Amino acid sequence: MLSKEILESISHIKWRNNPAVEDFSDRLNTVTAFLFILASVVISAKQYVFNSISCYIPVSPSGEEFKEFVSAYCWVHGTIPLHPDEHLPSNDDEWDIYERHRRISE
Known part of the structure; x- marks a missing residue:
């Protein structure tokens, strides 16, 4: 239209x-x-105007306030890119390695 x-x-x-x-x-x-x-x-x-960032959360509590918190956290904390064929880090140590070497924003 x-x-x-x-x-x-x-x-x-x-x-x-x-x-x-x-x-x-x-x-x-x-x-x-x-x-x-x-x-x-x-x-x-x-x-x-619209939702401009999407954060992946494997397990999350319910509630609208938590979704707003995660969106704000992703804006402040930054994002870490993962390729489609990569596995998702399973523990905090793996996430720390990804965070040190692949963070997009500081």
Whole structure:
């Protein structure tokens, strides 16, 4: 629905009356800039409005407060990337090794 409306609004732009738009590459440049702006808005909305970080918790107590705590902890503490074929560390010593060598943020 939304993409159809966006494409219709782009198609109604009068390319012929604009002296800066001379050929297909100029039109493509204009549309590309518009798409980059649209992507920036969507990513910013996801980052700042919706849930922007996901934390994996193998076992967790129930309750909304705990989920908020873990989300805040992940933002402050940082994340450790794991490849899909790697095993999940099973004890605190393994997590400490991963944390020392692979932490994304300080």
